[in-house]
Amino acid sequence: MSTQPLSAYKILDLSRVRAGPTAVRQLSDWGAQVIKVEIPKDQSDGDDATDRSDYQNIQRNKRSIAINLKDKDGLQILKQLVETADVFIESFRPDVKFRLGIDYETLKQINPRLIYASLSGFGQTGPYKNRPGYDQVIQGMAGLMSITGLPGQGPVRAGIPIADLSTGLLLANGILIALLERHSSGQGQYIETSLLAGQIFMLDLQAARYLIDGEVPPQAGNHHPTTIPTGTFHTLDGHITLAASTQLEFQRLCKILDREDLASSSDYLTPKKRSLNREKLNNELETILMGKPSQYWIEELNKAGIACGPINRVDETFADPQVKHLQLTARVEHPRRGPIDVVGQPITMSRSQWLVHRPAPRCGEQTREILNELGYKTDEIEDFINRHVVYSCS
Template structure:
């Protein structure tokens, strides 16, 4: 099956998570992603555990479907080779601190001189403008600064970091979206452009109702535990053997929930008859629901709630997620065969497309695995020329 980004060539200078996540999304959809790494060291995340046969599972999960070439970009000849690659590329992606590429003489203003159609995407902590631009950042830093920690955690508790690295991952997703938008513009006009994505900006962009609540009420949002602050009931409830998440997201669903519970009188109760009233009186409603949910197991409630048409779900641990029949049916757990690490399971491709389905076609590369192949096929170098580059420690 032909893939949506087949024919798009991406030069990937990124490392760790935000940038590699963006290029992984593109590689999964068929782009030829060439990962350019420092000789002998490579992407920082190659040193992140856990390991299988000295290969990082962290790195392998983010860099599938890519090819790896090593280049020492501090050497003039390596820069020359990179610039030749730019002439043949559609996209360059980097997540260095702003100014780093310019110091190397490889910033957007230089690259567009040799390829006016190039899409140059930069994903950094604070972006390429503003007073914080030159500061370094990691996921935890932007989670802290971007407000998401201040609204996460148990009610009355301390601000809490979100488990997955959403500071990096959202930046990766927005970077991929920006690249695709820029490619569409180029298809229409022939004009390339720079895509500048800041991790902090992305955290602000996903605050959604926290911003709305503050600007409307003037009250600073605080951690509210596992319940939704604007919709009720919308939280986990205790069962006889665990917990179940119940999300009655509108009045019609609340009526169905009451019918299931045999508490139809709640529908006419002034405290509970509308969502604003239920949210106002959540401290009264929650224990009433809990008294009912504690009478059956989580599985029993799942079956009853599903039959009633009320959204619900168990709180799965990771092992349960990887065994979930819906997750497996959607091919969201895939297995690749790595040349060193062997078999490795990882998350699949979440975007399902009827005509151009993406896929995990090959494992992450070992460091420099495709260097000679790329120098030959992309730049047309012969074996003697490649051997001279190797002696000069260009790669």
């Protein structure tokens, strides 16, 4: 771990749910030392959510300390951790950090080099700042659900929590920028983003269609909204997805399909014409593609330089030989579940390596260990536990 690129940095993670932990995962997998600061929990019912697959995938590579931040001794412990931290991440409602006395202006007096990152549903200011923000609500508000799904079927959510995940990745990017800037300034700074802002950023070409062209994008189903033909088609035994939107690609496609007349048709002669007549063209292509099995078309189209692939289930995705070659999973030993596989990082570097080196912790699993590192004696730690200043599950 000492040779990983971010191993010199210490992160205090007070984030919850998914977006904040996604940002932290981007840093911890590359070596950042993460302490997850949690609210003490009653786990006497035996239902430990930390053992679940989703939690293990997103919360790995952390140590956990559970602190009662409403207790003055608990608050003092957190401030001691802040003294040597590089990054502080929180996802409370905007006013909570001020009520607890752990806002940026307060903590930068303790550590001027601290990079403080706030993540919320709608932003730290504005008319919606105190609303609870969850991924599906944001998908709807940010316009994503209006452009997802088949034309006319009504709003459809994405199959993953895309607002949470993309906002977390964007926040990690902001933290890395702030760390780089600190090398020259010597100063920390405050960063904030929101699920709403992140999801609107991810609208990308659809946002540009409205902002620049004044066009409100409709649902386009499994077909690309602007480049034709690009989409999903029935075959003899299933479905494929293909992309042949440039002039050369479209001509090659028509040749392979033995329908070169389509390439010269006045209805499909240019990208603009194909867009205007997209439904008619897609129907003609699908009629031909239904004559042979998916694997035939995948092989033939790829040989001709036309992007084409299967519509995999998740199990088929991880069984794919190219996916296996890319080594996109990592195995970690879990104390109760045994060896488990989690999704790894999609980036490879010539000298640096990401690493999943520990499973996600139980709430307060390393409380004693972390307090020892801060210099507290065993009897002091036991006193904290007995007075409910901290919680330890170990």
